[in-house]
Amino acid sequence: MIIVKLGGSVITDKNRENTARKRVIKRLIQEIKKADRRIILVHGAGSFGHIHAERYHLDKGFENEEQLKGFSITHLNVRRLNRIIIDCLQRQGIPSISIPPLSVVEMSDGRLRYISTGCFVRALSLNLTPVTFGDVVFDERRGFSICSGDMLVLGLSRYFEPERVIFVIDEDGIFDKDPKLHGNAKLLTTIDYRDLPSSSEMVYPDVTGGMGGKIEVIKRLAEQGTEVVVVNGNKRGRLYRSLKGERVKGTLVTGG
Numbered sequence: 001m002i003i004v005k006l007g008g009s010v011i012t013d014k015n016r017e018n019t020a021r022k023r024v025i026k027r028l029i030q031e032i033k034k035a036d037r038r039i040i041l042v043h044g045a046g047s048f049g050h051i052h053a054e055r056y057h058l059d060k061g062f063e064n065e066e067q068l069k070g071f072s073i074t075h076l077n078v079r080r081l082n083r084i085i086i087d088c089l090q091r092q093g094i095p096s097i098s099i100p101p102l103s104v105v106e107m108s109d110g111r112l113r114y115i116s117t118g119c120f121v122r123a124l125s126l127n128l129t130p131v132t133f134g135d136v137v138f139d140e141r142r143g144f145s146i147c148s149g150d151m152l153v154l155g156l157s158r159y160f161e162p163e164r165v166i167f168v169i170d171e172d173g174i175f176d177k178d179p180k181l182h183g184n185a186k187l188l189t190t191i192d193y194r195d196l197p198s199s200s201e202m203v204y205p206d207v208t209g210g211m212g213g214k215i216e217v218i219k220r221l222a223e224q225g226t227e228v229v230v231v232n233g234n235k236r237g238r239l240y241r242s243l244k245g246e247r248v249k250g251t252l253v254t255g256g
């Protein structure tokens with residue numbers, strides 16, 4: 001089984017509130033269909049989540065009543081994006097079900113404490129594709145926290161031990177420095193997780209930690225022995241070929 005995370009900056013226009021990139025979503029889902037592998041699909045929130053979460057400072061946990069409106073709006077909107085994904089999977093002939101983190105995840109002080117895996121297990125055993133996503137969830141200390149898709153990938157990988165995790169992002173892979181700021185940034189094609197740049201060198205933060213947060217998650221995945229591949233979702237065929245186990249332009253993180 002493979003866990004695929006579709007990044008929010010690939011499937012949405014990050015700068016325009018609640019704007020899905022429907023053509024890209026359709027193509028990526030066609031690639032998943034064609035590859036015909038058993039997967040758990042995790043997707044980010046992009047502009048359906050980050051804009052609202054930032055507006056209401058949801059990353060700080062519960063501080064005031066006004067944030068409850070933000071909690072509700074953010075959850076509603078990430079579900080809207082999830083509905084777009086599920087509808088597309090359905091149309092492409094991939095039977096799938098939505099598993100909202102709000103109902104199956106508990107956090108404590110911003111850390112994932114528990115995922116109820118029963119629905120994932122049962123869906124996979126019936127050959128139904130489980131789909132989950134970055135969401136706002138309850139936190140026993142802070143009231144609520146943001147649970148990123150990357151955190152879910154880490155939690156699910158600990159339980160399911162997938163043969164590979166594929167992160168689909170809007171860059172060719174992981175670079176030695178932020179490629180959006182440095183024209184001479186070099187793509188890291190194969191790298192041991194111990195040699196990954198530190199997250200502080202990769203600060204382009206958002207409410208879930210941006211690329212630095214992703215690198216921390218990737219380090220922990222590789223440390224536990226999971227193969228991690230990072231590919232560009234804007235380039236046709238790279239997700240398909242990675243699902244097939246072929247090497248494509250991107251980053252392969254090894255170690256463990």
Ligand code: IPE
Pocket residue numbers: 006007008009043044045046047049050053074078133134135136146147148149150207208
């Ligand atoms: C963020 O999830 C969830 C919310 C802001 C509610 P992700 O961190 O997985 O989303 P992307 O991939 O960065 O958009």
